[in-house]
Structure formats: C-alpha cells, structure tokens
Amino acid sequence: MPECSVRYKTGVTGLSQETDLSRMADHVLAHGLAGATLRPLARAAGTSDRMLIYRFGSKEGVISALLDHLAGRFTLFLDTADIGRPASTAELIRELLALMLHPDAQPFLRVWLDTVSGAARDTPAFRATAARILLHFRGWIAAHLPQPDPDPEATAAYCLALLEGCVVLSAAGEPGAKLVDQALAALRQPEDTDRP
Numbered sequence: 001m002p003e004c005s006v007r008y009k010t011g012v013t014g015l016s017q018e019t020d021l022s023r024m025a026d027h028v029l030a031h032g033l034a035g036a037t038l039r040p041l042a043r044a045a046g047t048s049d050r051m052l053i054y055r056f057g058s059k060e061g062v063i064s065a066l067l068d069h070l071a072g073r074f075t076l077f078l079d080t081a082d083i084g085r086p087a088s089t090a091e092l093i094r095e096l097l098a099l100m101l102h103p104d105a106q107p108f109l110r111v112w113l114d115t116v117s118g119a120a121r122d123t124p125a126f127r128a129t130a131a132r133i134l135l136h137f138r139g140w141i142a143a144h145l146p147q148p149d150p151d152p153e154a155t156a157a158y159c160l161a162l163l164e165g166c167v168v169l170s171a172a173g174e175p176g177a178k179l180v181d182q183a184l185a186a187l188r189q190p191e192d193t194d195r196p
Contacts, residue, residue, distance in 0.1 A: 020081040021069040029107040033114035067129040132196035
C-alpha cells in the first residue's frame, strides 16, 4: 500500500508513530474500522495498547491520527490515478466515481463509511476527522476542476455531494455509474453550460 501523501499530513511525528500508523492502517483496510479497538490495533502495530496511548495521547488521538493517515493514503491513490483536468465537471464526476468504485478503492470506502457512521453517532474523533477529510477532499476536487470555473468552491461542493451520495447508494446496492448519469441528466439546465 502507498504511504501517506505529503499533501495530507497527519501532524504526527516520529518514526515509531509513522510505523504504528502504517501497520494499523494496513490492518484497518483489511479488517474494517467498526470493530477496531485499541488491543487489535496495538497487535497490528506490534506494540501494546498502553504504548499507543503514550504515543498518541488517547484512544481518540489514535483513531484521529489513523484516519488522517488513511486519508493521506487515499489522496495518494487519487493522485496516482492521474485524472488531470477533465474537459467538463461531468467528466470529472464520472472519472472520480469510477475510481472510487474500483476494487482497489473499496477498503478505503468501507473505512470512510465506518467513519461517517461514527460521526453520525457524534463520536468526537470521528466527527472532527470526517470534517477535515471532507474539507480536504473538496479542495482536491476544486484543484482538478476544468478551467475556468466561476465558483470552484461551490462546484467542488456540488461534486462532493453527488459523489458521496452515489458512494452511499452503491454501498446499499444501487449501480453508482447509472445514478451519476441519471443525476447529471436531471440537473442539467440548457442555460447553464458551466455546470455538468
């Protein structure tokens, strides 16, 4: 698995912490986040749960740093896809959805859905980290929008909402690509050529 992208730093320093995060991330990508407690994470890192608390400050600190690390890996996954700047926003949405629904992305998306579930339960580490990840991903989308875009922040928010909806519906069994095509067709307005 690729390591954390330089553009999405975890704020954690030290070789032991980075090694712990890498090993825990591998474990979570393979087994999911829902049942990840300190002991299995510590076993995956090759250390004790007490050492994890010492290194990261608290259980919430472990989870927050781990999710940030996984977000960095997902950013690297997106960056290596070399999407560039598609000719239209609709093309960008289709390319990103195809990438997000690719089998290589599925472990990340399962962890993301677990993260959103934790945020919905108002678990502080999950809520704060999910907010940071969404802000980061919206910025990543804005940086890949076709140029010029009159309001890149709004267009990126639009893309993110559509993609997130499709990811959730795909996880529930709906065909994501078909949903995107239907949504883009329904939202297309003749006078609005800058939008998809």
